[in-house]
Amino acid sequence: MAVQKQTYKIVLVGDGGTGKTTFIKKILDGIFITEYNATCGADVSLVNFSTNYGIDLTFEVWDTAGQELKSKLSDAYYIGAHAAMIFYDVTSSITYTNFPHWQRRIVDVCFGETQIPIILCGNKVDCSNRKVKEKMIARTLKSGNLMYTEISAKTNYNFEMPFLALARKLTGKDDLTFVSNLNLKPADLPIDPKSVEDSNKFMQELAAVSENINLQDDEDFL
Known part of the structure; x- marks a missing residue:
């Protein structure tokens, strides 16, 4: 049976200094199809995965190339995107506070019928x-x-998880x-086992907090 090929445009956004470029440049066999696209302010690279379904996936990952520090990215950066990754720095609350800005831009430009x-x-x-806290x-x-x-772009920890989550969706x-x-x-450095333990614990606590919020909202509705 012939291998099925699917290509998706992924926009990578977030405040400057959150590690977006470090993340994508870690891929040695990524194919950079433009070093810099001045029209929309982006570096674009191809990232390929084979899957257990016999589907070969290609992600066209659009990186802001630092343009988020200079001005608002043009709509051309977002148009045609199939999915998005929004980065923040877990040690910087302001990068999380600014998250809604990036989400709104994606929603305004990319959301159509779906x-x-x-x-x-x-x-x-x-x-x-x-x-940044769980709640x-x-x-x-x-x-x-x-x-x-x-994730940790420096240590390669959980590197494929953003791609895998989007691929499943x-x-x-x-x-x-x-x-x-x-x-x-x-x-760049090995991941400290304590950091892995702390991240796993945080994810467990996040799941518990999310469940409590859902229960509280259900009670409010009733």
Whole structure:
């Protein structure tokens, strides 16, 4: 049976300094199809995955190339996007506070008859001074119909999770897995086991807080 190929445009946004470019440039075999597109202010690269369904996925990942520091990105950056990753720095509350700005831009330009999937990525979990609390994220996820994951671009921790979450949404296959690993640059530093433990604990607490919020909302409705 012939391999099915699917291509999706993914916009990568978030405040400057949240690790977006570090994240995407970690892929050694990524194909950079434009070093810089001055029209819409973006670096674009192709990231490929093979899956257990015999589907080869290609993500066209559009990185802001630092333009978020200079001016509002043009609509051309967002038009035609199938999904989005929004990065924030778990050690910087302001980068999380600014998250709604990026979400609104995606919604304003990209949402037509259907909503495109969006995943919120908490980067820099290798750092210990976390500033953003579980309840803040839980409220955001509930109000925005979002997915959430935590990563460390420097250590390559959970690197494929944003791609995997979006791939499952875009294909409609909840049990889809990647059967080929990305060829990544070596980690800048090893992930501290304590950081992994703390991130896992945070995700568990986030799930519990989210459940409590859902129960409270149900009670308010009743």
